[in-house]
Amino acid sequence: MDRKLISRGLERRPAADFLRWILPWAALLAFGIYAAALCLVKGLNQTNMDNRFAFGLWIFVDLTMIALGAGAFFTGTLLYILKVRGLRAVINSAVVIGFICYSGAVAALMIDVGQPLRAWYTFWYPNVRSMLTEVTFCITCYLVVLSIEYLPVLLKNRRLKQIPSFLVFEFELHKLMYVFAGVGTFLSFFHQGSLGGLYGVLRGRPFAFREGFAVWPSTFFLFILSAAAVGPSFVLLTAWAVEKIAGRQLVHPAVFRSLGRISGMLLSVYVLAKTIDTLIWINRTSPDAGFPAWQFYAWQPFGTWILFAEIVVFGLVPVAMLLCPGVRGRKGLLVTAAALACCGVALNRFVLTVQTLSLPTLSFDGFMTYWPSWQESATFLGVIAYGVLLYSFSFRYLNLFPDERELAGEALEPRQAPVLAGRF
């Protein structure tokens, strides 16, 4: 039915199967839109957040998605600026992932702010002393950059590229992609950092407060490092998941190993920096603020296990695995390590968002718990469904993995192709 929209030589499931796959996700998206509409129409009383617990599930999801979406800028930097040609095999997928993550995060933020009609206020009346101003400006600009980077992938669609003006625009845009990759890198460094800095400057929250260099607390640099480290892991994880669902090889194993090695190297730097930062915080920053660090871990369920999990289970373990060539050579272990790394960054964002706000800091303050309302959860699930749907359509109608056709041919070659040309 839609064969003429699918690139030549790419095998895709029949349209009926595809419809069956997208229907549940479309239903989930519709449910999410309904929940989001409730929040927008009736107000943020639909959520379980309040003035004391102002950051909840949505901010945790935003921070995690923005960290995981860093694969787009980092892969782009490596390919277009540092000329790591092998990553051409996953750049389209990385761009789509980045676009989904950032557009999903911006959508969730619009609902979280609760006044979408006044969204422009943040640009027109920005607060110069807020890290969030820098974040807002950078994320908006980067979403524009990601949209531009997504355009050539979209215009390569089999039908669209038949239109000469689309074809030449795609060609010319692709030639200038290194500029957008550079701008994306610049913007990503700053907004990833500022998102981390946002917590590090909270003097009133000694659990999150950190010292640093000049105006930047250490969390500024830790967020950049952690995002750059897990971005390639998430690209790897997504490619592997799509391979499993599609039932065919899409990326050469060497590319998986390369992504794993890059992720492992950056993660090792991050874990080292995080460990040093934690030791400084335990021994100096926190006591200076009047709080022995162990006090923060006395409130269950956020015991010391969470620190151990963050640094060892989701930090040191994936580092050891990703830096070991033997482990990278076995796809199951490589994917496990990448998944652990991604879980690590999610846990880090959870700790800084939810644990920070749960802990009491004043003598009359109590430990607070928070559980998202169904409207919050449904909105979150709606964002996930949006991501799955956009990726599914992109995978079906766009050429997300340029080596797919070649790998399909290689699968046939050893059995079928006689080697004749070599004789001449």
Place this chain on the structure above:
Amino acid sequence: MLPWNYGFHWSAGTIIFLGAFYTVLVVILSTLANALWRSWRDVRFEKAEALRWMSDFHDLPARDRSCRHELTGDVKVRKCPHAFDCRICELHPKFMARQRPESRQATPESEIFGLPFPLDRLYHRGHAWVRPEPDGTIAVGLDELGKRLIGEPDAVDLPPVGARIQANGTAWRMQKRGADFRVLAPVGGEVIVVGGQDQEWYLKVRPEDQPPDTRHLLAPHEVKPWVMRELERMQIALGARALGASLADGGVPVADIAAACPNADWDAVCGEMFLEP
């Protein structure tokens, strides 16, 4: 924060922030405008066909981008960086100069594995050929492998007389078993006469240059190794679904492979063989 806001004060922080922000905006918008302007220029100067081939070539699997000198054994492995346009290749003349004498002196065959490949013409990697005619025009046709691959086409869409075609642009379009594909033009020029599958040639073209530059076309001694590679590619493209269990024991391709292999994905096969991914 912004100069037009109440209470705005110039400070180092605002200068740095606004400077960086507006620089980023200017870079994004000017790059986008640059891409749009280049696109407009390409469309205006009719470069779309050339760019289409560049784009298609970029998307071809690496195994389909082999340099002609890899096929003849002049170099072990080399992927063509010039979209099969040897006229702009800096290494092509060097390879030709140091080509093994035995390969150039070997008498070319006009029949390769039962497929006639006459020696009076030059062949293009996209399965078209050119033959200089006595009247100064150039006849353009489909080679024997291309003909046998599609057999009797369902439809042929030839350019009108007077149209200009570009080397490596679209010469004409064909349809077979639901596949709609283009045949690459081996030379550029003005279409003088149109033929069809009933005749030996499809187009007669008055070339842009006299004599036409044909360095990118395969010389007679290069045709055999190229055809061998094309037969391999065809077998891979047809795939197990079309051929079933088969034994490569020689023989001559049948006159209408499309009719003999109805289960093949002909859209993919034609795209693969005529270099249109």
